[in-house]
Amino acid sequence: MSTEQQVLDRIERARRRRPVVREERITLAHGSGGRATQTLVQAVFLDAFRNPLLEPLEDGATLRLGAGEEGVRVNLAFTTDSYVVSPLFFPGGDIGDLAVNGTVNDLAMCGARPRYLSAGFILEEGLPVEDLRRIAASMAAAAAAAEVEIVTGDTKVVQRGRADGCYITTTGVGIIERPVTLSSAAARPGDAVLVSGPIGAHGAAVMLARGDFDIEAAIVSDTAPLHGVVAGLLDALPGGRVRTLRDATRGGVATVLNEVAAASNVAVVLEEAAIPVRPEVTGVCELLGLDPLYVACEGRFVAVVDGDHATRALDALRAHPLGEQAAIIGTVAPEPAAMVLLRTAVGGTRVVEILVGDPLPRIC
Amino acid sequence: MSTEQQVLDRIERARRRRPVVREERITLAHGSGGRATQTLVQAVFLDAFRNPLLEPLEDGATLRLGAGEEGVRVNLAFTTDSYVVSPLFFPGGDIGDLAVNGTVNDLAMCGARPRYLSAGFILEEGLPVEDLRRIAASMAAAAAAAEVEIVTGDTKVVQRGRADGCYITTTGVGIIERPVTLSSAAARPGDAVLVSGPIGAHGAAVMLARGDFDIEAAIVSDTAPLHGVVAGLLDALPGGRVRTLRDATRGGVATVLNEVAAASNVAVVLEEAAIPVRPEVTGVCELLGLDPLYVACEGRFVAVVDGDHATRALDALRAHPLGEQAAIIGTVAPEPAAMVLLRTAVGGTRVVEILVGDPLPRIC
Amino acid sequence: MCLGIPGELVGPAGGHDDLALVEVSGVRRRVNIGLLEGQELNPGDWVLVHVGFALSKISEDEAQAVLAYLEGLGQPYEDEIDALRASDIT
Amino acid sequence: MCLGIPGELVGPAGGHDDLALVEVSGVRRRVNIGLLEGQELNPGDWVLVHVGFALSKISEDEAQAVLAYLEGLGQPYEDEIDALRASDIT
Amino acid sequence: MRFVDEYRDADRARALAAGIAARCRPGRTYAFMEVCGGHTHTIYKHGLEDHLPPEVSLVHGPGCPVCVIPMGRVDDATHIAGQPGVIMTSFGDLLRVPGGTGSFLGAKAAGADIRMVYSPLDALKIAKENPDRRVVFMAIGFETTAPSTAMTVLRAAAEGVPNFSVFCNHVMIIPAIKAILDSPDLRLDGFIGPGHVSAVIGCEPYAFIARDYRKPLVVAGFEPVDILTSVHMLLGQLAEGRCEVENQYARVVPWQGNPVALEAIGRVMRLRPHFEWRGLGFIAHSALAMAEEYAAFDAERVFDLPGIRVADPRSCQCGEVLKGVLKPWECKVFGTACTPETPIGTCMVSSEGACAAYYNFGRFTRDRTRGPAGEREVSRA
């Protein structure tokens, strides 16, 4: 083994070490959705709460409930997300439909039919009531579109300067009606990796909406409920042929696929040229020195499916309006385990790391 | 009818009018848990989200889920609360156990056995990681004590000055194993009203912990999980004899009982001398001009039970360590409907209104 | 606003000369006693506290006098007391 | 840091004289063109944008020259191109 | 609680009720004004009217400090609160007081830094902790509270706290009582005198009421038994044909008041030639301003104030309520448009305001034919 190889192996061992939070204080990086978030969640929360349902750290937990003595079971998906996006309103959406769609999508990623949502509001003193009405109206519209009901909630108000207008935490309950075995740990060599549409629009739209960069572009958020397009995919590839579903939110496609590669102990090999990105999103990323692979989507997901049925999966995605521009973007290989590689457009190969640091604006 | 009577009737009609938010901006009063919160929730959220499960605005929603074709049902309680208490740590507890107990208690108030929690964290940049560890540890301890598991979660970080250290939103799922018909609308004339212990300790402890008032007193929060003492009560009075359970959090006993009186269209008549309040809590209230009836508890609930079984209910409560100082504090009368009256210690009778305005410190 | 609370002096408070510690039902607060300058104040004395200031020293004798006034009500008072003792109101 | 992005001048931007609007893949940003003082700039011209300033005007001719250089690689280039055209890599 | 519980005793209250009933002359009615909002609060909070026979009615007076602030002064305060770098401090009661341009609560929601304090000393502390901000204390209150403000200013001056000032709205009870006595449309049989004001000013200043207007006055404490005792004492004076100033609250009120407090007021403040009272109009020599010597601490001089008089809302009848001419429920908007949640008048804001006290506590205590579970009938028997 060459010296360099030894170094690389040493790195891989370091990457698999028990995560430790080294910082004394929470920084924005801990909310990036990338490595620092993972570290914090694992070293603080998982460590304290450890139980078999939480442990996989999937988009949601799957609850298997017994119904009395009959031994009949109901399988539920249960997931929560807090939404702190700034600004509250942005092209293509607002914190309200984001809070509904985001949680609906996490349920969909568990293979569940989303049914019920709760909504906890933390409002900042001074928020215009009219803004809150708009947010509530767009939550209602998003809930109707996703066929879920908001059945319980809570409202708190904090002093001016203790929030940013409005934070919303939605929690979803969905019913898992199909016999799915979806898991980030289920990807196998030979599988195909698909994305349901062009990536990065949500994050780019929110960044521009903040106005900090003085950039104008016709980019609208991709926020949308994904349970419909997911249902089509699951119906087209029954019997465990869909291995993994992950919506590519904070941290983007790169981060989600790193999590899949690590959990499944496989390599994911992406084809740069195959990854759909809208030109305007590319433009914003070039201007700001960002990589679209790390920019959040709120209506796009990554699917790992049986490689033999990749085109059927693609057809199923494309049959739905929200999957019209779906693409096969890569494959799963046995090695190098726990890594994502990218064959670049220019013909090279490089590593795609999980998002590190870089506190981008709050995008969800 | 006397002129005065006409005025009073006019007022009652006004009180029942469709709520309207008159303010242009959210104020702290909208988070008080009292009248302004009710108005906001009804005029904005209920109006936008309206559905039969949300409509009663109980502590949680009851979900009746079918299990496949067999027609077997699982009844779940589903509830959410956001916790924004300041300071994060206070005598007797912290935001962590509060966030677990508060949601466990809302499930218990639905007659459910609490099972699963989600936790959404909104962290402020700069929060000491050590504080977060303490909070997570106390959540874990509270979850263990309440026999629930935290099975899914989310972590966001907002910029310094956009939160107050840490906000937590917990959502709970519980299983309703008994054939209960608990509802705020179920109180009937002749029923007895009980409280599970001395009131107001939590709110008083948090107010003092802020240090704004330069007051010292040996008051610790009453935060505790109530499902155990509730279970004892439900077992002692089966068959719908327990009409209503409400934990007396924001807005205190006065507000909760006003909600019950309004929903059930009955009068609740309280006996001031019978209401348990610790002397120190009385002292703080006197010094600050507060009424303990409006001060929050986080480990106390109000029960409305069949009047014929009031003492059995009292015995059941007192049999549990968290109900040792339970008391029968009043009765339900037919008239004046939708009102709470108090027979004062000095022998008079007065109205007890729902909490209005008065932005007390954030206590939950 | 004109809220005044009787509190027991339990001793001097740290810091300023004008500050004393007052206790109400086991609850302690520092109050300014500058308005009682010239009056003798000892632990165990009671004062009336208003917006953080001791406004007045409470006279135990006068306090008893109010209650004594009731005894002086004479017959109506006795009758009432008897009636009350006879009935048993929960 | 030394990130420079080619953008097309699409016209003057509001406000200051030194500001112009630049477009990159349909994305517009105001940039300061003060560093190109004395050079003729017209809509349709391309500039290199660095930290909000146009640092250089891009020469189309020179841009073509780089690509033309490849043609000059001669045989190895032709061979390679043929080989590539023959294989079909997904 | 000592000096509290013993004055809330039901047995004593019922005995007094019997004594009061016994002192009423058949066929005659009695109207006593409780001058002070604190008394109004006690009366309603404890349901004291249940202990009074129908012959005795209590009339609420002008002594609620929050209620008498005119809208223009609230607007001035809101204006100050909106100046750059200002921290406005006030007692919690003021938050919802409506001015012409909204309330503190609204201004706070719109961005002003307005903080509640328990004591003027807390405001001074905030000033010391925030040397780069200008901290203003919105001072309200009768003679009870003015000494605390004065002492705070003296301390600010002694310690040299340059960023602290007081927006002085202290008012005085005697001119207000005089205005009421001079109003033609009110028939009163006596006064329940303001106990805590008297702790400062003593009992002497009320002498003219007994002497010139021939009305008895009993300086009263704030517990239920205090008030019932005072009513009993007033009935006693009337029965015996006396007309005096008596002191029921001698445990707290020395006959001569508190000379230290009076001196502090005298040093720091001066009498205003006149001052507007909400609903009552301008009353001469009825309020205090900061003295010239303490101009540096006077928010009225530190800030440019709009100082615009704002007429009360047309529907507002607070003036009549403050004078005792109208019962709260006789105001046309009471309990419908004007509620504690959305007050139109000031009397609906403070818990010492007659309208708020009546709305929050009192609305079932008088003239209700149906009692809650028949209880009121019992307690009045």
Added chain:
Amino acid sequence: MRFVDEYRDADRARALAAGIAARCRPGRTYAFMEVCGGHTHTIYKHGLEDHLPPEVSLVHGPGCPVCVIPMGRVDDATHIAGQPGVIMTSFGDLLRVPGGTGSFLGAKAAGADIRMVYSPLDALKIAKENPDRRVVFMAIGFETTAPSTAMTVLRAAAEGVPNFSVFCNHVMIIPAIKAILDSPDLRLDGFIGPGHVSAVIGCEPYAFIARDYRKPLVVAGFEPVDILTSVHMLLGQLAEGRCEVENQYARVVPWQGNPVALEAIGRVMRLRPHFEWRGLGFIAHSALAMAEEYAAFDAERVFDLPGIRVADPRSCQCGEVLKGVLKPWECKVFGTACTPETPIGTCMVSSEGACAAYYNFGRFTRDRTRGPAGEREVSRA
């Protein structure tokens, strides 16, 4: 994207790869230093080494502006950021740069107001929007960036923005290259010249490299085809025995540079006698300070700075990496203790730092026997 996509074309890259391989003399190896961190970034981000034959190796140079900032300067900046009323602004790359007393990210978490900007003009805008705050721009960068800082200071002076200042850390590439050429332990066959620096300074300043040190240099653009072309051109010079400064990036780089930019630097800044470079030590005349004339905008004069030299962590080998003496993975802490998440050295922070670029993008591109799905073997065939 125009002027981008055509330089990322796989066909062109493969043709160049073939051309490069063809120009390598059997048995000989070639080491070229890409001076600029932007080039390092491109090389790894696009996996360009896959297109190079084993005979050609690229050596990463000192041209990463974030990497060369010494710890003491970071501490000075953090000190400024901690002064009352200060808003510190900087490019995002600087957030995680470790100083002796922590990073901006840590200082921000602890309460400092530190804001990312895209342009120094944004910092000036923040200053105008916050007249009561002191806004400091942490200026870093080579000659590419110095003109933007200079123009911003000229605008601040013209508009009279008194609360704006610049903490000037601009460095110059020529002295650094010279330091490397003078170091004994490095064998280089030529230089890939920094394209964007050259857009300002032109190509003439590199003449001494070809003339005195006999090393060819090709000023290169930042797209993959640019870099491969430059390597091809360097091999061409070597094959032909030439040793010249050539300009591959003529579409952007005029031979004489940008005279307006140079003039702006000349007006606003002056050469420092010496400046410390992280890992490289003090280099004479290698950096710019604000000129006397613009002292009012010079954070080094506006603020008292600790100015303490802080030794690099013992385990840090950034100096060797910046000089090209060590490959990133030869540093003992690389990828274990030092990662982009927890950088020990600066080279692990910026995406232009060799360690970060190698860690994030490169760790599977060289010397891996097993390729992903056998693909790398194919692409190199």
